[in-house]
Amino acid sequence: xxxxxxxxxxxxxxxGAIASLNCTYSxxxxxxxxxxxxxxxxxxxxxxxxxxxxxxxxxxFTAQLNKASQYxxxxxxxxxxxxxxxxxxxxxxxxxxxxxxxxxxxxxxxVEL
Amino acid sequence: EAGVVQSPRYKIIEKKQxxxxxxxxxxxxxxxxxxLQNLGQGPELLIRYENEEAVDDSQLPKDRFSAERLKGxxxxxxxxxxxxxxxxxxxxxxxxxxxxxxxGELFFGEGSxxxxx
Numbered sequence: 001x002x003x004x005x006x007x008x009x010x011x012x013x014x015x016g017a018i019a020s021l022n023c024t025y026s027x028x029x030x031x032x033x034x035x036x037x038x039x040x041x042x043x044x045x046x047x048x049x050x051x052x053x054x055x056x057x058x059x060x061f062t063a064q065l066n067k068a069s070q071y072x073x074x075x076x077x078x079x080x081x082x083x084x085x086x087x088x089x090x091x092x093x094x095x096x097x098x099x100x101x102x103x104x105x106x107x108x109x110x111v112e113l
Numbered sequence: 114e115a116g117v118v119q120s121p122r123y124k125i126i127e128k129k130q131x132x133x134x135x136x137x138x139x140x141x142x143x144x145x146x147x148x149l150q151n152l153g154q155g156p157e158l159l160i161r162y163e164n165e166e167a168v169d170d171s172q173l174p175k176d177r178f179s180a181e182r183l184k185g186x187x188x189x190x191x192x193x194x195x196x197x198x199x200x201x202x203x204x205x206x207x208x209x210x211x212x213x214x215x216x217g218e219l220f221f222g223e224g225s226x227x228x229x230x
Contacts, residue, residue, distance in 0.1 A: 008153070034217040043204055043221035044156065088155050092217055098169060101217050103155030 001026050004091050006104035014112055019076040021107050023089030026070070033065055033072045034090040038106065044088055048074060079111045115139070117222035119205050125228045131193035134225045138186070138207030145182055146219065147190050148204040156204055162188065195229045202226050 005024045013019045025033075032051050036044035050056045050063040050072065062075040072091075076083055086106040092099045118137040126132050138145050143164050148156035159178065161169040164185040173180065177196070182188040192199055203226075206219040 004155075032217050043224050044219075045221070046218050049217060090155075090217060095169070096171065100158055100161075100169060101219065103157070105153065105155050 002104075003027065003093055003102045004089055004104040006089050006107045008105055009108040010110050011107055012110045012112055013079050015079060015081060017079050019079045019083065019109055019111070021074040021076075021087050021089075021109065023072045023074075023091075023104055024070055025072070025089075025091045025093075027091070027093045028067075028070065029094055030070075030091045032092045033063070034101070035061075035063060035074045036088040036090060036103075038086045038088055040085070044103075076109075079109075081111050081113060084109055084111045117205055117207050117220055119203075119222035119225050121225055122223060123226050123228075125230065126195055128197055128229050129194040131191065132195055132227060133189055133191045134203050134205075134227075136188045136190070136205030136222060138188075138205070139220055142207035142209050142220070143185065144208045144210065145188050146204075146206040146208075147180060147188070148206060148221075150202045150204055150224070152201075159190070159203075192227075195227070197229050200227055200229045 003026050035048040037047050038044040048063045050065045053065050056063045060077045064073045086108045088106045089104040090101050093102045120135050145162045147159040150156045160173045160180050162182045180190045202224040204224045205222045208219050
C-alpha cells in the first residue's frame with residue numbers, strides 16, 4: 001500500500017462546477033496534511049493545509065480531513081480554467097529520520113470551457 | 114523577497130558523465146530539501162538538511178549521488194556517474210521549520226531538468 005494515494009485522473013469538470021479531489025494515507029499517526037498545486041512545467045506551490053478533523057475554507061478552496069477514515073480532500077468551487085493543474089496531496093509521515101513530507105502522485109484537473 | 118534559486122534549469126548529458134545541481138534557498142530558511150520528480154509522479158525526497166546537517170538521507174542513492182550544504186546556505190547535488198534512469202526533474206525546496214509533525218510549507222525552486230542520453 002502506498003503511503004499517500006491519489007487518483008491520477010484526469011478529472012474533467014466544466015467551468016463553474018465544483019471539483020473534488022481525494023487522497024488517502026496509510027499512517028494513522030499523521031498530523032498534518034497539505035495540498036500543493038503544480039502547473040505543467042512548473043514547481044509545486046502550497047495552496048492549503050489542514051491539521052484538524054473537519055473542513056477548512058480559504059476562498060474558493062475547502063480542505064476536508066477525516067482522520068478516522070484516513071482521508072483528506074480538496075474542493076474547488078466555481079472552477080476556472082486557470083485551476084487546470086495537477087494537485088498533489090502531501091502528508092507528514094513519521095519515519096526513522098523524523099517527520100517526512102510525503103507526496104502522492106497527484107491528480108490532474110482539467111476545467112473545460 | 115527572492116525565491117529558491119536553482120541552476121542549471123536544463124542539462125543534457127551522456128550516460129556515465131557527472132552532473133551537479135546548485136540551489137540557493139530563501140534567506141533565513143534553515144531547512145533545505147532535494148526532491149526528485151519523474152513525469153507523472155509526485156516529488157520524492159532525496160535528502161533533507163537542517164542547517165549544515167543532513168538529517169534524512171535515507172532515500173539518497175549513495176553509490177552515485179552526493180550532496181553538500183556548506184555554511185548552511187547553498188547546496189549542491191551531484192550525480193556521478195549518471196545513468197539513463199536518472200533523467201528527471203530535481204527540485205530544491207526550503208522551509209523555515211522542519212522535523213515537526215506540522216511542518217510542510219515548502220517553497221520550491223523551478224527545478225533542474227536532467228536528460229541522460
